[in-house]
Amino acid sequence: MMNDSSQRPSPEQLLAQIEQEERRERRGRLKVFLGYAPGVGKSFQMLDEGRRRRERGEDVVVCALQPEYPPEVETVLRKLENIPTLKTADGEAIDVAAVLQRKPQVALVDGLAYENPSDCLNAHRWQDVEQLLEAGISVIATVNLQYLEKHSDEVERITGKRVSCTIPRGFLDRSADEIVVVDAPATESLSRQVAPGDRAALLAEGHKLSRLRELALLVAASVIDRQLESYLRSHGMDSSWGVQERILVCVTPRSNAAKMLESGRRNADRFQGQFYVVYVQQPVLSQQDRQVLQQNLDYARQLGAQVEVLSGLDATDAILKFARQKGITQIFVGHSMREGGWRRLWGNSIKRLIRSAEGIDVVVYPH
Amino acid sequence: MSSSTPISGDSGSDPQSRRRGQLKVFLGYAAGVGKTYRMLEEVQHLKRQGNDIVVGYFEPHGRKDTIAKTVGLEMIPTSTIRYRTSTFQEMDIDAILRRRPAICVVDELAHTNVPGSQRAKRWEDVQMLLDAGINVMTNMNIQHLESLNDQIYRITGVRVRETVPDWFVKSAAEVVMVDATTGALLNRLKRGDIYAPEKAQQAMENFFKESTLTALRELAMRQAAHELELREIASTSEERRPQEEPSSASPSSPKATIDRILIYVSADSSTAMLIRRGRRMADYLGADCFAVSVVPLRDKGRLPTQDRNAMEKHLNFARNLHIEARILEGDDAAETIADFAHRNQITQILLSRCDHSSWSRLFGSDLIPRVVQKARDIRVIIVAERKRPN
Numbered sequence: 001m002m003n004d005s006s007q008r009p010s011p012e013q014l015l016a017q018i019e020q021e022e023r024r025e026r027r028g029r030l031k032v033f034l035g036y037a038p039g040v041g042k043s044f045q046m047l048d049e050g051r052r053r054r055e056r057g058e059d060v061v062v063c064a065l066q067p068e069y070p071p072e073v074e075t076v077l078r079k080l081e082n083i084p085t086l087k088t089a090d091g092e093a094i095d096v097a098a099v100l101q102r103k104p105q106v107a108l109v110d111g112l113a114y115e116n117p118s119d120c121l122n123a124h125r126w127q128d129v130e131q132l133l134e135a136g137i138s139v140i141a142t143v144n145l146q147y148l149e150k151h152s153d154e155v156e157r158i159t160g161k162r163v164s165c166t167i168p169r170g171f172l173d174r175s176a177d178e179i180v181v182v183d184a185p186a187t188e189s190l191s192r193q194v195a196p197g198d199r200a201a202l203l204a205e206g207h208k209l210s211r212l213r214e215l216a217l218l219v220a221a222s223v224i225d226r227q228l229e230s231y232l233r234s235h236g237m238d239s240s241w242g243v244q245e246r247i248l249v250c251v252t253p254r255s256n257a258a259k260m261l262e263s264g265r266r267n268a269d270r271f272q273g274q275f276y277v278v279y280v281q282q283p284v285l286s287q288q289d290r291q292v293l294q295q296n297l298d299y300a301r302q303l304g305a306q307v308e309v310l311s312g313l314d315a316t317d318a319i320l321k322f323a324r325q326k327g328i329t330q331i332f333v334g335h336s337m338r339e340g341g342w343r344r345l346w347g348n349s350i351k352r353l354i355r356s357a358e359g360i361d362v363v364v365y366p367h
Numbered sequence: 368m369s370s371s372t373p374i375s376g377d378s379g380s381d382p383q384s385r386r387r388g389q390l391k392v393f394l395g396y397a398a399g400v401g402k403t404y405r406m407l408e409e410v411q412h413l414k415r416q417g418n419d420i421v422v423g424y425f426e427p428h429g430r431k432d433t434i435a436k437t438v439g440l441e442m443i444p445t446s447t448i449r450y451r452t453s454t455f456q457e458m459d460i461d462a463i464l465r466r467r468p469a470i471c472v473v474d475e476l477a478h479t480n481v482p483g484s485q486r487a488k489r490w491e492d493v494q495m496l497l498d499a500g501i502n503v504m505t506n507m508n509i510q511h512l513e514s515l516n517d518q519i520y521r522i523t524g525v526r527v528r529e530t531v532p533d534w535f536v537k538s539a540a541e542v543v544m545v546d547a548t549t550g551a552l553l554n555r556l557k558r559g560d561i562y563a564p565e566k567a568q569q570a571m572e573n574f575f576k577e578s579t580l581t582a583l584r585e586l587a588m589r590q591a592a593h594e595l596e597l598r599e600i601a602s603t604s605e606e607r608r609p610q611e612e613p614s615s616a617s618p619s620s621p622k623a624t625i626d627r628i629l630i631y632v633s634a635d636s637s638t639a640m641l642i643r644r645g646r647r648m649a650d651y652l653g654a655d656c657f658a659v660s661v662v663p664l665r666d667k668g669r670l671p672t673q674d675r676n677a678m679e680k681h682l683n684f685a686r687n688l689h690i691e692a693r694i695l696e697g698d699d700a701a702e703t704i705a706d707f708a709h710r711n712q713i714t715q716i717l718l719s720r721c722d723h724s725s726w727s728r729l730f731g732s733d734l735i736p737r738v739v740q741k742a743r744d745i746r747v748i749i750v751a752e753r754k755r756p757n
Contacts, residue, residue: 207602350736361748
């Protein structure tokens, strides 16, 4: 067989690639129930899914549990097979060897973020789970928001506490095939944490939990958003009909852009959207105009906008063309309140922009 | 349609009046995600704790697991309504009011009652229960939220007719998101757990496409997060109110910077979309919201009845969404709007882009530029009707 080494992958490479694909095929699937606090019902939902799957004929075993459960959960547990954890003086760990030997289709793990006792092969439970997945066993697991390293800063801002054992940044993105958010009011969890009668503590704790709950929902929403985007991309679909807003702020040397830019940023954040800022090049600029423009564009970059300088004989055409390309949903423009400049500006551009920007909102800011 | 509810909505703070029941809404993103199941799970829990609970309405859909969750619950028999040649089962509000439970469970909040029922919508039935001091647990899908109607249409291609006004959902003490993966949902559909086979096939071609479901799921999560934020803002301002605000404080938004939004109501059909957008913006900003239309001062007769009716319809729609609606008189619409805006400290004016009705013939076609010009220091938003691609 001829082998053109520079063009094609080597047989070894091809083989490795095929093996990798096969491994992925053979690999179990990981489904994660994400909650924001203990007591919101993750365990129940996860174990109840295990029960339903078992009743449909899937081979399901439990391989890690929490120390204590309310009666509803106990009822579900009685219908499930359990492979007990290994218990040592300083903790417990999934009996990976026993699970591998038993080789179920699905393993249930209540609490993904545990650290294993020191004499275990793996330091962390998520590594045990990785091993099960590699062996072709699917895993359904629960995890609390605060144990995700990716969000530990945000969580710390809310709670003021730093959690030590976390699941590394890449793990969920890399390994989790599916995520389900477990949402429930904070009351249940609250009653566990605060002494009854302490109203101030109760309120403060309630606010914290409520903000964590909101964060969990938004974290899940952004995971879903990524899924949607990759689905649309892989199916060659236009992604402009998603939930996203795409905001375009047009700045000029004259515009007092700060307000427009800040509002654009807020809007984009709210809808997990994209945020563009454009300036259409003008032939002659005074020293002062150049300075103001530079300030505006710097501020836009600081706010995380994608900044582009457009050129074109006609500013309105250039803006509209850009807007169509990027699937913009809202255009922000400023208008001067000064009477003199007003007429010319209006007649030449903004009026036409509004008239031609079909399907796009136009927001006119006073300057 | 009922429009009897006051704009402030919340009557619970008045100690003189009977305490309004609390509303809890389980929010999902499609049929079959497990809203009813999750709700009944909680109902069973509450019942074990000794709460007095009845089921006011339950839609079994032939789902075994869900039906099993109703075992041991007291079901209030539905009332039979005759319409044309058929009979329909609707929730029997009078029977529930007579029974007076502490908590009533009501499936499918967005349901429209059959003509001949006492009230048009199930959420209005629920309102009755709440007013009587009964707590209600209920469920709905994100696509039934009124202000999202246009967005849902863009995502799904379906114009959802059964909607629940946002203010009603906002009045809930709790909104809880019921999540399931789209994969799990599609499997349930294929197994026939959600619909009968022929309906399942049809559903898969419409709503139950993976991309559609994923978009709806994201939307529901964001809405649930937003509902939470609203309650958080309201509750923190509630706690602060006594020391920070003197008794003369106006009963308006809880936020410090008060945005005030004006929606220009015309006879044009795009107005409904404009009102929904305005409502959503106002909710996000915690803003006050007005819907305003202008009729000519001298010669009202010039306004065709058809337009007059359309305008009235839009104003009523705004009122139903708890937006304060006004009719102004003036021969120059732009000037009348700008004038009203300035006098009422409006911060944003919403106009719709397409205005091809006789309205524009009446007031001239350059309404938008003239409003922008006259609005001076007020932000003007020209809202476009968004097309559904493809």
